[in-house]
Amino acid sequence: xxxxxxxxxxxxxxxSGFLVVAIIxxxxxxxxxxxxIQDYIPIxxxxxxxxxxxxxxxxxxAIKDCYTYNSxxxxxxxxxxxxxxxxxxxxxxxxxxxxxxKDLALGSGWFKKQFFSYKAIQSSALSEIxxxxxxxxxxxxxxxxxxxxxxxxxxxxxxxxxxxPQYILDxxxxxxxxxxxxxxxxxxxxxxxxxxxxxxxxxxxxxxSTSKKLNDLVEKEKAExxxxxxAKEKEFEExxxxxxxxxxxxxxxxxxxxxxxxxxxNDKEPESNEESPKEKRAVExxxxxxxxxxxxxxKEEIAKSGWKYKSNGVWLxxxxxxxxxxxxxxxxxxxxxxxxxxxxxxxxDGSLTDVNTQNDKRAYLSIRKGDKVNYKLPKYQSPLxxxxxxxxxxxxxxxxxxxxxxxxxxxxxxxxxxxxxEADPRTxxxxxxxxxxxxxxxxxxxxxxxxxxxAPDAETAVFKALYPFIKRKIPFAxxxxxxxxxxxxxxxxxxxxSSNLPFSLSSLGPESVDGYGNxxxxxxxxxxxxxxxxxxxxxxxxxxxxxxxxxxxxxIKESQLQFVEAAHADLKKAIDAYTHIHLSMAFFHIxxxxxxxxxxxxxxxxxxxxxxxxxxxxxRAVLGKLGVKVISVGxxxxxxxxxxxxxxxxxxxxxxxxxxxxxxxxxxxxxxxxxxVRRLRVFEINTNNAEIKSWxxxxxxxxxxxxxxxxxxxxxxxxx
Numbered sequence: 001x002x003x004x005x006x007x008x009x010x011x012x013x014x015x016s017g018f019l020v021v022a023i024i025x026x027x028x029x030x031x032x033x034x035x036x037i038q039d040y041i042p043i044x045x046x047x048x049x050x051x052x053x054x055x056x057x058x059x060x061x062a063i064k065d066c067y068t069y070n071s072x073x074x075x076x077x078x079x080x081x082x083x084x085x086x087x088x089x090x091x092x093x094x095x096x097x098x099x100x101x102k103d104l105a106l107g108s109g110w111f112k113k114q115f116f117s118y119k120a121i122q123s124s125a126l127s128e129i130x131x132x133x134x135x136x137x138x139x140x141x142x143x144x145x146x147x148x149x150x151x152x153x154x155x156x157x158x159x160x161x162x163x164x165p166q167y168i169l170d171x172x173x174x175x176x177x178x179x180x181x182x183x184x185x186x187x188x189x190x191x192x193x194x195x196x197x198x199x200x201x202x203x204x205x206x207x208x209s210t211s212k213k214l215n216d217l218v219e220k221e222k223a224e225x226x227x228x229x230x231a232k233e234k235e236f237e238e239x240x241x242x243x244x245x246x247x248x249x250x251x252x253x254x255x256x257x258x259x260x261x262x263x264x265x266n267d268k269e270p271e272s273n274e275e276s277p278k279e280k281r282a283v284e285x286x287x288x289x290x291x292x293x294x295x296x297x298x299k300e301e302i303a304k305s306g307w308k309y310k311s312n313g314v315w316l317x318x319x320x321x322x323x324x325x326x327x328x329x330x331x332x333x334x335x336x337x338x339x340x341x342x343x344x345x346x347x348x349d350g351s352l353t354d355v356n357t358q359n360d361k362r363a364y365l366s367i368r369k370g371d372k373v374n375y376k377l378p379k380y381q382s383p384l385x386x387x388x389x390x391x392x393x394x395x396x397x398x399x400x401x402x403x404x405x406x407x408x409x410x411x412x413x414x415x416x417x418x419x420x421x422e423a424d425p426r427t428x429x430x431x432x433x434x435x436x437x438x439x440x441x442x443x444x445x446x447x448x449x450x451x452x453x454x455a456p457d458a459e460t461a462v463f464k465a466l467y468p469f470i471k472r473k474i475p476f477a478x479x480x481x482x483x484x485x486x487x488x489x490x491x492x493x494x495x496x497x498s499s500n501l502p503f504s505l506s507s508l509g510p511e512s513v514d515g516y517g518n519x520x521x522x523x524x525x526x527x528x529x530x531x532x533x534x535x536x537x538x539x540x541x542x543x544x545x546x547x548x549x550x551x552x553x554x555x556i557k558e559s560q561l562q563f564v565e566a567a568h569a570d571l572k573k574a575i576d577a578y579t580h581i582h583l584s585m586a587f588f589h590i591x592x593x594x595x596x597x598x599x600x601x602x603x604x605x606x607x608x609x610x611x612x613x614x615x616x617x618x619x620r621a622v623l624g625k626l627g628v629k630v631i632s633v634g635x636x637x638x639x640x641x642x643x644x645x646x647x648x649x650x651x652x653x654x655x656x657x658x659x660x661x662x663x664x665x666x667x668x669x670x671x672x673x674x675x676x677v678r679r680l681r682v683f684e685i686n687t688n689n690a691e692i693k694s695w696x697x698x699x700x701x702x703x704x705x706x707x708x709x710x711x712x713x714x715x716x717x718x719x720x
Contacts, residue, residue: 057126057141058326060084060119062097063104063312063355067112075099077115084119095121102331102488104363105356106404106456114355116363118329123321139306139318142326145367148313149350158296165315166294167349168307173295313353314365328368332460333357334405336425339366340463340470342502343373360405361456380502384442384475384523386532390688392523395440396587396681398634398662399447400427401483401669402461403454411671413678413700423668424464427678431665432468433702434680442523443469443476446634447540447589450494451668452486459489462497470502477535478506479517481589481634482542482553491516491539506537514557515539520567522574525687530578531571532687533585536564536628540590540635544613553590555613561622568626581690581715584628585683591633594620594645595659601720603709604641604661604696607673611636621647624655629712630692631657632681637664638673640681640696642709644720656717663696690715 062084066077078099082088089095097117104114126140146167153163297305306318319325332339332346339346344366351362375381386392401407402424409421449465450458469476478498485491492508495516499506509518517539522531541554575582593616598606623631624647640663647655663679664671671678679698682705685691692712695705710718 055123056095056120056327057123057321058118058329059086059095059121059141061142061310061314061316061329062117062119063114063352064117065112065114068110071113077113078117079119086121089121093122094125095119100329100331102457104331104352106333106358106361108358109356116329116331116352126321138320141318141321142316143306143319143322143324143369144317145326145329145347145365146307146315146317147347147350147365148315148353150313150353152350156294156296159294162296164296164302165349167347168302168315169294169296172297172301172305312355313350323370326367326369327371330366330368330459331457332364332366332463333361333457334364334460335360335362336406336422336464337364337460338463338467340467340501341368341373341375343370344368358405375500375502375504381505382475383529384505384521386523386526386685386687387441388526390526390686392442392533392685392687393438393440394585394683394685395434395438395443396632396662396683397431397443397445397665398681399481399637399664399666399669400431400445400449400465401451401664401666402427402449402465403451403668404457404460404487405454407451407454407668409667410669411676412667413671413675421667423666427665427667428464428468430678430699430702431680434697435468435472435474437697437702438682440474440682443474444535444537444587444632445476445478446587446632446662447479447481448483448634448666448669449478449481449498450484450487451666452483454668455487458484458487458494459497461487462494466498466501466504473503475503475505477519477521477537477587478504479537479588480515480539485542491542509539510563512559513563514559515541518560518563520564520571522571523685525578525580528578531574531582532578532580533583533685534568534571534575534627536567536584536586536623536626538564538586538588538619540588540633544615550613550615553611553613555615555617556588556592556619558617561617561619564626565622580687582627583685583687583690583692583712583715584626585630585632585692586623586628587632589633590635591661592616592620592631592659595633595643595661597645598643600644600646602641602643603720604707605639605676606641607638607676608636610639620645620657620659621655624657629657629715629717630660630683630694632660632662632683634662634664636661637669637671638676639663640679640707642694642711644717656719658711658717660694660711665699689713 062079064077064079066073070076078097081096084097086095097119099115099117102115103109104116105112107113121141146165148163148165150163153165153169154160156166156169159169307315308318309315328344330339330344331352337346345368346364346366348364351357351364355363357363373380384392406425407423409418409423409426412418412421412426445465450461452458455461466476466478478495480491480495484494489497495506495508498504499508505521506517507519508516515538517537519537521535521537523533523535524530525532538556538560540556544550544552544554591610591612593612593614595612596610620631639661642658642660645657645659647653647657660681662681664676665678665680667678677698677700679696681694681696684693686693690713691710693708693710695708697705709720712718
């Protein structure tokens with residue numbers, strides 16, 4: 001009987017090993033396009049912010065309405081499979097329309113929503129599709145995208161009617177080879193322009209009387225040109241862009257550009273015969289003094305190049321399938337939006353037109369070209385390591401409270417700065433100043449990166465929050481607060497999105513553990529891979545799940561405490577191999593009940609009530625037994641103290657720990673407690689003497705650090 005369970009265990013062991021190897025092989029095969037996982041797992045089952053793999057090419061786009069009464073239908077606002085380029089696709093295995101699950105109106109429409117969809121086709125299926133009816137030859141997939149900005153594009157001379165995007169004009173202009181005939185044409189356009197003709201290059205040897213005649217001539221020509229332009233403007237009809245995404249007609253110029261700006265030289269010949277040929281030649285404009293005039297391509301040139309107008313200001317360029325084709329499209333909102341993913345390009349030249357977004361929350365496209373990048377590769381992920389001088393610096397960023405759009409400042413200091421104050425740009429400006437001053441080795445964000453009620457598109461807010469660190473290539477870790485998931489994404493999606501970005505060391509954590517974002521990181525010693533530090537990150541959750549019994553905020557659960565105990569046990573051997581004193585810290589959002597024990601020494605400000613959970617699961621005691629010397633949280637914006645907490649005082653089990661606040665940094669979150677100025681906290685670890693030191697920097701004087709204190713030395717909490 002005893003042999004049977006062992007045999008089962010062996011079989012389970014072999015099966016587990018086989019599954020692990022199989023998963024690795026499948027992942028590698030999918031990465032190399034040997035197989036296609038999406039052929040077996042429907043795209044609809046993956047989170048909305050993940051894009052199709054790079055062997056799926058985009059061939060068309062559409063924007064459609066979804067009326068409120070039908071909004072429960074997942075296909076509401078999605079074109080039919082037969083619509084768009086290549087017409088009917090027989091099955092979703094070959095290709096399908098993929099809806100970006102973001103209402104372009106951000107919920108502001110009473111009766112309908114608007115959704116952006118793109119049609120994706122498997123690369124292996126392109127050879128099976130009948131392309132004989134395609135007029136574009138091998139121009140099968142989207143290789144670039146441009147967005148119109150009508151108010152700006154129409155200011156370009158000759159582009160008033162067609163409003164071709166500047167992005168496209170730049171391409172044609174840079175590839176155009178200009179000759180003498182083009183120079184003459186530009187001169188004629190310059191003569192007819194509305195600008196003051198101060199750039200006329202008159203011959204230096206002409207008499208003053210001749211100069212006056214020539215200037216009078218130019219003024220006459222200018223007046224005639226203005227009259228001609230005014231008459232022509234009355235005849236122009238506004239070009240209405242086709243709204244059907246299947247209509248690939250390019251908005252046309254009513255006339256060729258040369259004709260539109262053509263000037264009749266005979267009409268401009270002076271009546272008097274007193275002027276010599278030399279004087280006529282003097283009316284010339286230097287090619288060096290000409291104002292820049294864009295080359296406006298004809299509709300034939302536009303079509304030949306592969307560019308096609310679709311709808312809502314979107315232009316698609318078609319070309320052959322390649323590694324540089326567009327393979328992903330995302331939508332972000334707001335003029336201050338950013339896309340931190342290095343292989344994505346956020347198109348800020350123009351926003352989607354004819355959609356019901358507010359001015360400060362306009363919809364912008366972001367596109368990915370080529371393969372998806374694995375941000376877990378060493379290029380974007382490197383182990384945390386103490387510097388050669390034995391130091392390691394951590395910047396804590398608490399309560400950014402970012403919005404979709406610039407956000408509104410709440411309780412700014414001074415109060416006179418409230419008018420016109422944009423919360424997120426102001427917060428980023430302060431944060432980046434501190435980053436440039438401190439140059440931290442690591443950044444910890446302790447929750448409420450997003451102010452959910454002002455973030456109808458949470459992805460936009462997450463990207464803004466993390467971009468300052470990504471662009472500086474600073475590794476960072478994220479924990480969740482109570483407001484993060486009150487926007488458009490769930491807690492699991494917020495944590496997954498934050499974890500799957502360059503330089504993020506965050507993790508969703510084990511599924512068997514309560515919450516999202518329970519994980520442990522180690523900081524390697526300068527000369528070895530042994531852990532000099534352990535950093536514990538926990539999900540402090542949100543509001544109490546049983547408010548009648550325990551009102552207020554939720555608490556750290558038993559499964560989380562068991563998780564950190566198991567993680568510590570796994571590290572014990574490596575910790576023992578470290579030749580110096582090992583240090584440990586913990587970070588999360590909501591303070592523990594012990595933060596209320598203010599009858600103990602503390603340094604910093606206590607300006608507001610401590611909103612800790614009422615139920616105490618003993619997290620402070622468990623972390624203390626694991627050797628954690630410092631815990632730092634956020635949540636209470638206007639508290640920024642470090643409290644020396646002592647348990648089992650004057651006994652053999654005495655345990656000391658510093659309980660710190662990071663201090664609120666975001667202008668989008670509340671302040672208002674006695675003129676509280678936003679601030680950030682810094683921790684500097686010196687492994688040479690097992691020291692943890694801390695200080696803060698405030699928005700009004702970021703160059704000056706204050707409240708400097710040594711929290712730990714020789715691995716022991718310092719008495720105050």
